[in-house]
Amino acid sequence: MEKRDIRVSIIEDVVPIRENVCYYLELDPHIEMAGEFGSAESFFQHFENRSSQHPDILLLDIGLPGMSGLEALPRIREELPDVDVVMLTSYEDEQTILKALCSGAVGYISKKADQEEIVEALKIVQKGGSYMSPHIAREIVTHFARPKEEQKPQLLTERQLEIIQRLVDGLSYKEIADQLYVSVETVRSHIKKMYRALEVNNKAEAIALYLRGEID
Structure with a gap:
């Protein structure tokens, strides 16, 4: 079998998205999938053995259970400095994009991108370039x-x-805690700090600021 040029791993917690991306990438004769993971923690556990052959490029989501993609990025850059990290995410706000790029990501792809764009981005990064979805x-x-x-x-x-x-979106504290894999008390603590940062007194005021586009 002909050796493929680009080894790619992906961290994405939504199974249908992860499976669809992997399926399409493996159709390309130049790309080899080198692991698919539902969380940053499972990725680190897999590659904690330095003898494991790491990928050339990692596709990394941001909204992950447990450790977020932005939280994982500095550790990935420290522990696997030869791996190029490309964000593949639905987060498209200015501050998140800048934080990812400043933390070491070499590319940023919207989940709205089609599969052809993802393949093209990987090939550009493999050649030493960077890629961002046009918008x-x-x-x-x-x-x-x-x-x-x-x-x-x-x-x-x-x-x-x-x-x-x-x-x-109308989720309760418990539903938020379950989605983020944290305790309800942790959610409450974040919300209290959020109220102080926004200088509001309750959830309704915070949501109103968000809907008016006053929160970045």
């Missing part, structure tokens, strides 16, 4: 074109953003 790249260009005084500071942490997005 993601436009977001970054807009950020740097904006006068500094217009650039708003990030009010919430990435985890707090995950929580408020779920509050907007």
